[in-house]
Amino acid sequence: MPLSPDQIAEIEAARATPRLTLRAVSEGMERHLYKAYPVLDHGLVRVIDYMGDDGAIVQAARVSYGAGTKHVQNDEGLIRYLMRHWHSTPFEMCEIKLHIKLPVFVARQWIRHRTANVNEYSARYSILDREFYIPEPSQLAAQSSVNNQGRGEVLSGEEAARVLDMLRRDAATAYDHYEDMLSQEGQQGLARELARMNLPMNIYTQWYWKVDLHNLFHFLRLRADNHAQYEIRVYAEEMCRLVKDWVPLAFGAFEDYRMGGVTLSAKALAVLRRRLAGEVVDQESSGMSKGEWREFMEVLG
Amino acid sequence: MPLSPDQIAEIEAARATPRLTLRAVSEGMERHLYKAYPVLDHGLVRVIDYMGDDGAIVQAARVSYGAGTKHVQNDEGLIRYLMRHWHSTPFEMCEIKLHIKLPVFVARQWIRHRTANVNEYSARYSILDREFYIPEPSQLAAQSSVNNQGRGEVLSGEEAARVLDMLRRDAATAYDHYEDMLSQEGQQGLARELARMNLPMNIYTQWYWKVDLHNLFHFLRLRADNHAQYEIRVYAEEMCRLVKDWVPLAFGAFEDYRMGGVTLSAKALAVLRRRLAGEVVDQESSGMSKGEWREFMEVLG
Amino acid sequence: MPLSPDQIAEIEAARATPRLTLRAVSEGMERHLYKAYPVLDHGLVRVIDYMGDDGAIVQAARVSYGAGTKHVQNDEGLIRYLMRHWHSTPFEMCEIKLHIKLPVFVARQWIRHRTANVNEYSARYSILDREFYIPEPSQLAAQSSVNNQGRGEVLSGEEAARVLDMLRRDAATAYDHYEDMLSQEGQQGLARELARMNLPMNIYTQWYWKVDLHNLFHFLRLRADNHAQYEIRVYAEEMCRLVKDWVPLAFGAFEDYRMGGVTLSAKALAVLRRRLAGEVVDQESSGMSKGEWREFMEVLG
Amino acid sequence: MPLSPDQIAEIEAARATPRLTLRAVSEGMERHLYKAYPVLDHGLVRVIDYMGDDGAIVQAARVSYGAGTKHVQNDEGLIRYLMRHWHSTPFEMCEIKLHIKLPVFVARQWIRHRTANVNEYSARYSILDREFYIPEPSQLAAQSSVNNQGRGEVLSGEEAARVLDMLRRDAATAYDHYEDMLSQEGQQGLARELARMNLPMNIYTQWYWKVDLHNLFHFLRLRADNHAQYEIRVYAEEMCRLVKDWVPLAFGAFEDYRMGGVTLSAKALAVLRRRLAGEVVDQESSGMSKGEWREFMEVLG
Secondary structure, eight states, rough: OOOHHHHHHHHHHTTTTOESSSOOOOOHHHHTTTTEEEETEEEEEEEEEEEHHHHHHHHHHHOSSOSOOOOHHHHHHHHHHHHHHTGGGGGOOOEEEEEOOOOOHHHHHHOOOSSEEEEEEEEEOOOOOBBBBOOOGGOEEEOOOOOSEEEEOOHHHHHHHHHHHHHHHHHHHHHHHHHHEEEEEEEBBOOOOHHHHGGGGGEEEEEEEEEEHHHHHHHHHHOOOOOOOHHEEEEEEEHHHHHHHHSSHHHHHHHIIIISSSOOOOOHHHHHHHHHHTOOOOHHTOOOOOOHHHHHHHHHO | OOOOHHHHHHHHHHHHEEEEEOOOHHHHHHHTTTEEEEETTTEEEEEEEEOOOHHHHHHHHHHHHOSSOHHHHHHHHHHHHHHTOOGGGGGGGOEEEEEEEEEEHHHHHHHOOOEEEEEEEOOOTSSOSSSSSOOGGGEEEEEEESSSSSEEOOOHHHHHHHHHHHHHHHHHHHHHHHHHHHOOSSSBOOOOOHHHHHHHBEEEEEEEEEEEEEEHHHHHHHHHSSTHHHHHHHHHHHHHHHHHHHSSSHHHHHIIIIIIIIEHHHHHHHHOOOOOTTTTOOOHTTTTTTHHHHHHHHHHH | OOOHHHHHHHHHHHHHOOEEESSSSHHHHHHHTOOOOOETTEEEEEEEEOOOOOHHHHHHTTTHHHHSSSHHHHHHHHHHHHHHHHHOOOGGOOOOEEEEEEEEHHHHHHTTTTSSEEEETTTSOOOOOOOBBOOOOGEEEEEEEOOEEEEEEEEOOHHHHHHHHHHHHHHHHHHHHHHHHOOOOOSOOOHOOOOGGGSSSTTTEEEEEEEEEHHHHHHHHHHSSSTTTTTHHHHHHHHHHHHHHHHHHHHHHHHHIIIIIEEOHHHHHHHHHHHHHTTTOHHHHHTHHHHHHHHHHHHOO | OOOHHHHHHHHHHTTTOOOEEEEOOOOHTTTTTTEEETTTTTEEEEEEEEEHHHHHHHHHHHHHHSOOSOOOOHHHHHHHHHHHOOOOOOGGGGGEEEEEEEEEHHHHHHOOOSEEEEEOTTTSOOOOOOOOOOOOGGGGGEOSSSSSHHHHEEEOOOHHHHHHHHHHHHEEEEEEHHHHHHHOOOOOBOOOOHGGGGTTTTTTTEEEEEEEEEHHHHHHHHHHHHTHHHHHHHHHHHHHHHHHHHHHHHHHHHHHISSOOOOOOHHHHHHHHHHHTTOOOOOHHHTTOHHHHHHHHHHOO
């Protein structure tokens, strides 16, 4: 993700000119504003703007005239209470706007989260850059044999080399032809909206993505999870780091109740109570399927 | 809408402590932050927070690394282009959070706009204040005889007096009984979540309402319109004044293309073209119904 | 909820004329279509239309050309898997349209679920009926002393009588005055959009409400819960009965994983594992607050 | 779009078994159910399910106990009134579920319409078919010289041949390598979620897409428009044909007020009124920019 000198200059200019505001300010987030944090080989996450802080959550929950409470401890207790009891609307009162650069196949997964605002760089209007995601060898994983949508072991050296070679070569060829088709030297030049269809899905796109904190937490719970595909998880993890500095109390509650929390079914809860009462329960007497039982045993550790 | 001394102090405290930020700042909006602008007899509109300015719309449309263009004129041209061609996503990149105090029957209409975040003061949890909307005599209108959902002339003096008396008396009685039911002196005291049902719909409630600029414009187009009920229109008009100072270029485009604009049907367009070509067209030869024709004639002025 | 003869005739007419369709049909739901199921003293729930059945969930999850699997058992396993792993989109592929009659203070809570379509009877356009919710004596509960938004014991006889009297009397007076204000005999008659403000919030309104199954389950989880206010919970419970007949497999999974399920925080999970390993853990050594500990103990039973 | 014998058999089986229902039935739509209508070279549109008909719009607008009015003429008048005055909620009471097969670059544009439900065939879980969109020579257009996101003239023969050759060759190579990477013969086989990134964006994907009629109309207005990219417009046009048979009255109003309608700005309206009053107005005296003036002249014909 090497930024151009112009881009670096624009970011530095944006960071060089603090201005006065009467709005709620998150000092933790001000440190991150506009900076380009690299993700994958050419991707990035940048915070463009934010609205609100931990106090704004408390303030909205109380529909108050002033700011949050006088004591951070009270704010934390209330925020934890709201999170624990699924009061989602106060968390919707914080908003964040991010600039994300990401491979198209990741973007296609990302956009399924509908409750957000998006402006994507248009390949109908503009020409995409020659930037493709090529995985690190450590991420070149085999198909999982137990989970249709998962990864198994890392590919061995020779197979990995063949794969990387194909990915690199096909990307290069596709982009060369993209440029050939667009070229207006000695020919008319194909419309951009058509030429783009030749590009593979590991090409990078970028967008502005704006979302409220409640929906961001929902995104992070699903995408920073172990079961999420690695290539979107690294974005989610980078965003977790930023959100933690923005709204530390809300993020703490989110970590405890959502990220680190588990959901038990009625059947699982019944088994748990029997076990706590001293009974020995196995899968057959649990009423749970084998898959559910295995997942339940993982939860119990 | 007399604020309590505590509320005034909280607002003044919030306005007394500017802080530094690297975010986009709208000077026009900073002047309004936290101030309570009165609407109706006890209502108010207050801006609690905002995200973005005119430049943020341009920046998002371009998915750029820096701020908007160098020239305000270019920004305005692009913003007008976006509005004219229904490119709504760049306008979604600005966000505003308002504190609104409003009668319940207005709140019920307002909430039908679903693409917004809301935290309402809870009458299940807290006790509502004794504040009711009583219309000005100039707003005590008769039922329209031509439009089922409209107003006709202002009521004459005696009838108006009777109406005002009923509204005032019923509100006072209902609130007295609300307090009687809640009271725990010499009795158990009815649950708040039940006692509230006795209150009439002109009682005031309040909420924090957060919305993006695109959806706010949609709200304003419908609610600042002449056909909107007066009691919600005055809120929309107050908000127009604030939005104009926040994002003057976007608001100018909105005024031209949406508020002041009109939509013509295919039939109306066909008639218009015939008239511009010199033909005389009346309702019968227009293919339009009488109602459509009347509305069309109003458009042509 | 006495229906008028005309309404009964309309419902019977609608049920008298089965037609042929090639769409998925839920026999369980066909039995309920159009019938008015009473809720509270004047409320009702009616199914007006539905789209899809259990098979439609499976079919969408597989993006298949045909219907669901050949075996109900496979359908159930897949539906349970989808529910357990928070795959919400297949459940969005079923849709239901309901006609609901409910008190305004319940409608105000209900409408906070934004991902649904609503057409409400307009008191701006039409005149509301003289129907008010008056609680059963068994539901006249005192304010809870431990929970600001909850109910305590049932009111004693004399206090209950006073409350019921106030509710009945204020409703009658308000409606009499509503009619007085609207009357055009010997006066102009106040506009409907103004007169409605005098009505208390226990008056009944009605609407058509359309929602997909995923969002309906979210509604039911929150509103059929013990902590929900009784007056909305009875609607949710009636809807549970209907949904169970519509999509029995999906409803079974919902009951097990959502309604009967519990969420444990990371802290609670750590304590649980320590206890299962034989350790004695109390609130002080748990790292949980007293409130959290009490809720956790309730979960463990 | 050659369907497999299995697929054809599944469609025929679905169409062979009409069942009885008490729900609203649209005869026009029953004729289309399940049938695969081809779009582009391998794409298709199939109606999987629908809810409601023209009568359901009227019924919801009236919150009535029975079906629509007795007279089709009244239904039409009300539906036109609702459309003309932007009453969108009654149109939300109809719903449609479609099975769409479409190139990925079209899917990326389509998904920007957020108010819909989607289940897409997962290339993380399954293996995509070897099907790519290759434009007809008549659709191989040059980049527009006046509009950055538009098409100009059709490419001349030799250039067209080169483009088609590149598109075909790159697609074939990418798919060969996709299969090579996935293969588990003599190697581990790359994970599906990784291998898919090598595929170009003209590969076909498919999804179930469910949307209400109001939001579908919004989609069709933008995507069946002349300015929409050809490759999505042909889907929109096919869908228009289906919707017309489903809800003919609503579609008629949509055609008149939305598809064939135009929006004039306040400035344009002022100019129009001056011209109708006999005044000669040109661009300079209009207050409009050159671009706006040109678009306005096109509207006037």
